Amino acid sequence: MQNVPHDKVALVTGAGSGIGAACAQALLRDGWRVVFAGRRLPALEQAIAAAGDPWGDIDARALAVSADVSDAAAVQRLFDTLQQRFGRLDLLFNNAGVFTPATPVDELPLEQWQAAVNVNLHGPFLCTQHAFRLMKAQSPRGGRIINNGSISAHAPRPFSVPYTTTKHAITGLTRAAALEGRAFDIAVGQIDIGNVATDMTERMAAGVLQADGSVRPEARMGMDAVTSTFLAMARLPLEANVLTMTVMATGMPYVGRG
Structure with a gap:
């Protein structure tokens, strides 16, 4: 852990709960100035409060902004607010996402x-577009973008066409943006997370549908495994990039035949 405050600025979408909240809080404790973005302002404010006040100036280092990332005007307002408050952006974590009910195509x-x-x-496209514009223009220029992919970017679950398709597309966005970012000191990478223990994955511990039609419980991992991996990517100097990283519960049915 860096454990010293600094002037680097991060934006985390979907920061009101789950992985987004945990990673935004980890950045805050690691010394970053952090914009917590999401649809529900009370949840964002609660996430900031739950992080504590490690440097004694939480109001200066953390900002909650209500924004629907699927709305172009809302994303514009989000980045305008960020720039007015902090002046630059060093890290964007495109984390906001939704699942759809398991449904045959x-x-x-x-x-x-x-x-x-x-x-x-x-x-993620809208946020990446705005981040590129800001990172190109700021001084010193450049920054890092981390996209939250998924194990589904590599191997789908049954009846998951919308989620799996979009996560495959995130990999395309990551690779294409990483290529474009080279000339401007913008590093773009992706973290694919499998079965972290959150409220959203409780059903996995009870038993979920497998590709062979059986229903079996799946292993999960603690959130600390995700936040420590995420911070390792976030702290890299811009001359280095983790293009793709998978962090997963060791015992989950993913590698081989499960």
Whole structure:
């Protein structure tokens, strides 16, 4: 841990709960100035309060901004607010995402498909676009973007066409943006996370549908494994980049046949 405050600025989307909240709090404790972004302002404020006040100036180092990343105007306001408050951006964590109910592709409502595309893909694109503009123009220029992918970017779960498709697309966004960012000192990478213990994965401990049609419980890992891996990526100098990183519960059915 750096454990000293500094002037680097981070923006985390979907920071009101789960992985987003945990990583935003870890950045704050690591000395970053952090914008917690998400749809629900009370949840963002609670996440900031739960981080404590490690440097005695929480109001100067953390900011909650309500924003729907699928809304272009809201993303514009988010980045305007960030720039007015902190003046620059050193790290963007594109974390906001939604799951859709397990549904066979031929029965999938169009609204569920559109919701997944809007939040899981359109949102990271909009935030990446704004981050590039800011990182190119600021002095010193450059910065880092980390996209929250998924194990589903490599191996789908049954009945997960919207989520899996958008997470595959995130890998394309990561690689294409990493290529474009080279000339401007912008490093772009992706973290693929498998089965971290949160409220959203409690059903996995009880038993979830497998590719062979069986229902079996799956191993989960603690959130500290995710935040420590994320911080290792975030702290790298811009001359180095982790293009893709997978952190997963050791016992989950992913490698080989499970």
